[in-house]
Amino acid sequence: MRRRHRRQSVSPDLDITAFMNLMIVLVPVLLLGMVFSQIKMIELNFPGESAGSSAKNEQLNLVVTLLPAGMEVADSKRGLLRVLPALDRGQDYTALREVLRGIKTRYPDKTEVILEVGPDVDYQTLVTTMDTVRSYPAVVAASVVEGELFPDVSLMNAADDRVLAEAPPVENEEGA
Numbered sequence: 001m002r003r004r005h006r007r008q009s010v011s012p013d014l015d016i017t018a019f020m021n022l023m024i025v026l027v028p029v030l031l032l033g034m035v036f037s038q039i040k041m042i043e044l045n046f047p048g049e050s051a052g053s054s055a056k057n058e059q060l061n062l063v064v065t066l067l068p069a070g071m072e073v074a075d076s077k078r079g080l081l082r083v084l085p086a087l088d089r090g091q092d093y094t095a096l097r098e099v100l101r102g103i104k105t106r107y108p109d110k111t112e113v114i115l116e117v118g119p120d121v122d123y124q125t126l127v128t129t130m131d132t133v134r135s136y137p138a139v140v141a142a143s144v145v146e147g148e149l150f151p152d153v154s155l156m157n158a159a160d161d162r163v164l165a166e167a168p169p170v171e172n173e174e175g176a
Helices: 017-036 093-106 123-134
Strands: 062-067 070-075 079-085 112-117 135-140 143-148 152-157
Touching: 062 093, 062 123, 070 093, 079 093, 093 123, 093 135, 112 123, 123 135, 123 152
Parallel strands: 062 112, 112 152
Antiparallel strands: 062 070, 070 079, 135 143
16 A cells, blocks of 8 residues: 655745835825825804903904905994905905905904805805905014904805995095
8 A cells, every 4th residue: 555645735935025015105105195184174153152252342343245246344333344346356355455454453452353255155265255354464574474353253144135335435544
């Protein structure tokens, strides 16, 4: 009788070169992608929620109405201050910033503004307007910094049939 000898099996080497190449490429790509996916949050308030507001700050109730046809800057007690019709390229953010800077010089402690938004205003216009009413670029000691305008923004819906008002005569350059 013959005996059969079992051959000893030799385990093959694992070739992980392709997997290592994939990891070398994938890890930096994922790390770079994390930097670009940061989310910036904008804190909002609703009109009438601030219970601790003082009577001194209540002398001006600033309302900026944003419509597709343009923007209105008004005081809810005194009425319309300035009408800024939209330009061919979009809203006139430069004029809005200048009007708000003039108001801020007269009311330096005022930080609240109500942003009344029309139904047909797109998201990018809303965010750009919010950035405009919050701050302005200022040069301090040869560097550009953000100057504060009205950082406490409250949102409110404008009526569906709301149209841009006629421009009142401008009394002074500060708009208030």
